[in-house]
Amino acid sequence: MFPLDLALLIGKAGSTLVLLLIGTAFGWVLESAGFGDSRRLAGQFYFKDLAVLRVMFTAIVSAMLLIFWATALGWLSYEDVWVNPTYWWPGIVGGLVMGVGFILGGYCPGTSLVSLATFKFDGLFFVLGALVGITVFGETADGIAGFANSGSAGRLTLPELAGVDAGWVALAVVLMALGMFWGANRLKDWSTGEAEPRTRLAVAGPWLLLAAAAGLVLVGQPDWRERWAGLEQAQAQLRERRVQIQPAELAFLMQNPTINLQVLDVRGEADYNLFHLRGAVRLEATGLERLVHSGLPEGAVLVLTGNGEERAMEVWRELQARRVPNVYLLEGGLNAWLARYGDNLQARPGAGADEARWILPVALGERWPAAWPNPHHAARPEFESKVKLTGGGKKSGGCG
Amino acid sequence: MDSAPRYWNSYAAGLLLGVLLFLAFALTSNGLGASGGLQRLTTFATDLVAPAHVDETPYLAKMAGSGRNALDNYLVIELAGVLLGGFLSGLYHRRLGAETYRGPGVRPRQRWFWAFLGGALMGFGARLARGCTSGQALSGGAVLSAGSWAFMLSVFAGGYGVAWFARRLWTGGPHVSA
Numbered sequence: 127m128f129p130l131d132l133a134l135l136i137g138k139a140g141s142t143l144v145l146l147l148i149g150t151a152f153g154w155v156l157e158s159a160g161f162g163d164s165r166r167l168a169g170q171f172y173f174k175d176l177a178v179l180r181v182m183f184t185a186i187v188s189a190m191l192l193i194f195w196a197t198a199l200g201w202l203s204y205e206d207v208w209v210n211p212t213y214w215w216p217g218i219v220g221g222l223v224m225g226v227g228f229i230l231g232g233y234c235p236g237t238s239l240v241s242l243a244t245f246k247f248d249g250l251f252f253v254l255g256a257l258v259g260i261t262v263f264g265e266t267a268d269g270i271a272g273f274a275n276s277g278s279a280g281r282l283t284l285p286e287l288a289g290v291d292a293g294w295v296a297l298a299v300v301l302m303a304l305g306m307f308w309g310a311n312r313l314k315d316w317s318t319g320e321a322e323p324r325t326r327l328a329v330a331g332p333w334l335l336l337a338a339a340a341g342l343v344l345v346g347q348p349d350w351r352e353r354w355a356g357l358e359q360a361q362a363q364l365r366e367r368r369v370q371i372q373p374a375e376l377a378f379l380m381q382n383p384t385i386n387l388q389v390l391d392v393r394g395e396a397d398y399n400l401f402h403l404r405g406a407v408r409l410e411a412t413g414l415e416r417l418v419h420s421g422l423p424e425g426a427v428l429v430l431t432g433n434g435e436e437r438a439m440e441v442w443r444e445l446q447a448r449r450v451p452n453v454y455l456l457e458g459g460l461n462a463w464l465a466r467y468g469d470n471l472q473a474r475p476g477a478g479a480d481e482a483r484w485i486l487p488v489a490l491g492e493r494w495p496a497a498w499p500n501p502h503h504a505a506r507p508e509f510e511s512k513v514k515l516t517g518g519g520k521k522s523g524g525c526g
Numbered sequence: 527m528d529s530a531p532r533y534w535n536s537y538a539a540g541l542l543l544g545v546l547l548f549l550a551f552a553l554t555s556n557g558l559g560a561s562g563g564l565q566r567l568t569t570f571a572t573d574l575v576a577p578a579h580v581d582e583t584p585y586l587a588k589m590a591g592s593g594r595n596a597l598d599n600y601l602v603i604e605l606a607g608v609l610l611g612g613f614l615s616g617l618y619h620r621r622l623g624a625e626t627y628r629g630p631g632v633r634p635r636q637r638w639f640w641a642f643l644g645g646a647l648m649g650f651g652a653r654l655a656r657g658c659t660s661g662q663a664l665s666g667g668a669v670l671s672a673g674s675w676a677f678m679l680s681v682f683a684g685g686y687g688v689a690w691f692a693r694r695l696w697t698g699g700p701h702v703s704a
Contacts, residue, residue, distance in 0.1 A: 128552040128553075129551060129552055129553065129554065129555035130552070130553055130554075130555075132553060132554060141554075141600075142600075142603055144553060144554070145554065145600050145603040145604055145607065146603050146604075146606065146607045146610070147607065148546070148549070148550050148553070148554070148558070148604065148607060149558075149603065149604035149605065149606060149607015149608045149610070149611065150607040150608070150610050150611035150614070151546050151607075151611060152543075152546060152558050152604070152607065152608050152611060152660075153607060153608035153609060153610060153611025153612035153613075153614075153615065154611035154612070154614060154615040155539060155542050155543050155546060155611075155615075156543075156608070156611075156612060157611065157612045157615035157616055157619070157621070158533065158534045158539060158615050158619065159533060159534050159536060159539035159540075159543070160532075160533035160534075162612060162616065162621070163627050164627045164628075164641070165627050165628070165629065165696065166533075168629070168695070168696045169696070170685075171685050171686055171689040171696075172689060172693065172696060172697050174697070176536065177533070177536045177539075180536035180537055180540055181536050181537075181539050181540040181543060182540065182659075182663070182664065183540065184536070184537050184539075184540025184541055184543075184544060185540040185541070185543035185544040185547060185664060185668075186544070186663075186664060186667040186668050187544065188540065188541050188544030188545065188548075189543075189544040189545070189547035189548045189551075189664075189668035190544075190667070190668045190669070190670065192544065192545065192548035193548055193551060193668060193669060196548075196552070202551075202552060204669075206555055207551050207555055207669055208551075208555055208556045208557065208665075208669075209666065209669045209670075209671045210656065210657060210661070210662055210665070210666035210669075210671040210673060210674050211656075211671075211673065212671060212672050212673025212674075212676075213656065213673060214673060214676060216654050216655055216656070217655045217656070217662070217673045217674075217676055217677040217680070218676055218677065218680045219651075219654065219655075219680075220651040220652065220653075220654035220655025220656075220677065220680075221651070221655055221662075221676070221677040221678070221679070221680025221681045221683075221684060222651075222680045222681075222683060222684035222687075223647055223648075223650060223651030223654065223655075223684065224647070224648050224651035224652060224655065224658070224659070224680075224681050224684060225680065225681045225682065225683060225684020225685035225686075225687065225688070226644075226647055226684050226685070226687075226688050227643075227644045227645065227646070227647030227648035227649075227651055228644065228648065228681065228684070228685050229644070229684075229685050229688050229689055229692045229695070229696075230640050230643055230644035230647065230688075230692060230695070231640060231641050231642075231643065231644015231645045231647070231648055232627070232640075232641060232644065232695075232696075233641070233644070233645070233648070234560075234648060234652075234658055234659035234660075235560040235561040235564060235648060235649070235652055235658040235659070235660070236558075236560035236561075236608060236658060236659060236660040237659075238645065238648075239560060239605065239608050239609055239612060240608065240609075240611075240612030240615075240616075241612075241627070242609070242612075243608075243609045243610075243611075243612030243613040243616060244612060244613065244616035244621050244622050244623070245616075245622055245623055245624045245625070246624075246625055246626065246627055247624065247625065247626040247634065247637075247638060248626050248627050248628065248637050248638065248641040249627075249641075251637075251638040251639075251641040251642045251645065252641040252642065252644060252645035252648070253564075253645060254642060254645065255641065255642035255643060255644065255645025255646040255647075255648070255649065256561070256564055256645040256646065256648050256649035256652075257564060257567065257568050257645075257649065258642075258645075258646050258649065259645065259646035259647060259648060259649025259650035259651075259652075259653075260561070260564055260565050260568050260649040260650070260652070260653055261568045261572065261649075262646070262649075262650055263649065263650045263653035263654060264565065264568060264569060264572070264583070264585055264586050264653070265583070267583075267585035267586075267653070268583060268584050268585050270654075271585075274654060279672065279673065281671075282671070282672040282673065283669070283670045283671060283672060284670040284671075284672050284675060285670060286672075287672045292670065295670055296670075299670075325535060325537075327535065327537050327538060328537060331537060
């Protein structure tokens with residue numbers, strides 16, 4: 127399954143070589159497309175030359191279709207692909223500044239490197255300017271961190287934002303790109319006073335792109351259950367009970383101030399109101415979507431608590447499919463927890479495995495003593511420690 | 527017009543670039559980038575001149591603080607590749623040569639000044655936006671990052687917004703067609 131972990135597969139030297147080849151191919155394509163020439167790039171903004179629009183949007187559209195076809199067929203894991211995190215305001219303001227820089231300077235950072243590599247002086251001066259601009263940003267970055275981190279929305283994708291399958295967004299992007307090509311071509315014909323002959327690619331291409339996008343809508347992206355079916359490692363973890371932590375370990379974690387613990391209660395509201403662990407958040411009230419996007423602090427350890435284990439395991443599977451790191455579940459659920467830490471509770475006869483086994487006379491929520499076991503009471507008991515912190519997903523990417 | 531056949535067809539070049547971008551994601555889980563590598567270069571240079579300053583500046587320290595090598599990063603390798611690929615393509619297509627690309631009626635020194643100024647704005651803006659045209663617009667656009675699309679529209683808005691005022695820099699003479 128892609129993406130590959132190159133460093134693991136072929137070592138540092140091998141992955142360095144692959145990256146060098148990718149970079150070289152990138153530079154070759156940019157130069158061959160004429161992107162080492164500032165006149166050609168700036169021509170886009172005067173409708174004299176449409177290479178920028180054509181190359182860029184053909185590249186985006188074709189890469190997008192390949193990526194989402196690969197994820198639809200289960201060959202590529204979208205969750206493991208780097209998606210630039212969204213920071214609305216610095217992105218928009220930075221983009222405007224770059225647009226101005228593009229017109230004045232005639233390049234963007236990548237194309238100026240290609241221009242420099244072919245010994246063009248304007249490329250050289252642009253690169254020097256970019257180095258100065260980057261240095262200035264490096265010096266001011268901590269001072270303007272407030273703005274530079276504003277409008278943070280994490281890994282936010284257009285399909286999530288629109289609440290539709292990625293296929294529909296892909297279709298919309300293809301239609302938009304084709305519309306822009308068509309409109310820009312008309313403007314260029316008008317601006318240059320001559321009609322450009324259409325190549326065979328320009329005639330057949332739109333239909334191919336539309337067909338690929340329409341197919342994507344029909345096939346649809348895999349939901350989390352289908353993605354879970356491919357996660358063999360996680361399935362083994364659950365099967366071998368490596369993520370089911372004993373009540374004593376959770377009690378120990380609750381007392382440990384160095385651990386950023388978040389208990390997630392997966393039960394319904396009535397059960398939650400009767401009793402829950404101190405600080406536990408009810409999943410249904412927060413919503414899994416919102417939790418995954420903005421609710422989780424970095425390095426947090428998540429522990430899922432249900433009455434038994436069934437519902438908690440189901441949530442665990444979904445969180446795995448969404449690549450949330452450091453998630454565990456309470457062994458035996460809160461039924462086992464209360465059996466250990468509850469005082470003289472009466473058992474409810476005939477309670478199912480995932481139903482509340484103990485009768486709680488009043489809805490005290492987290493004010494029960496058992497919601498926060500006294501550390502002396504729970505003085506480091508014997509348990510098999512299972513919680514290990516891992517880094518989780520990719521931390522940087524793109525131009526980062 | 528005379529140079530027109532020498533560049534690839536723009537749609538074909540875009541298709542190749544798209545396939546390359548897809549391969550980059552499939553092989554490395556990342557897209558393509560350029561400005562991050564430049565950031566590493568400047569941080570490395572700053573670290574040579576003033577290592578104590580780098581250690582005291584959190585943004586720089588993440589890259590080069592206390593014995594860390596700013597150049598030990600995949601973006602730097604990719605940057606070297608872009609330079610190499612651009613050079614090889616220029617060599618193959620016989621486009622190497624000291625020259626200043628400029629609009630008609632613009633003297634080379636003027637062009638250098640504007641290139642430098644535009645580059646500085648680009649460099650600053652790219653770091654503020656956490657990526658340049660390649661890392662944000664191209665890569666983030668293809669994986670449908672919401673912020674990358676907002677960024678991309680802003681770049682075009684900024685460009686078209688000032689294009690009329692800067693028209694003397696670029697228009698009025700021969701152009702190369704796509």
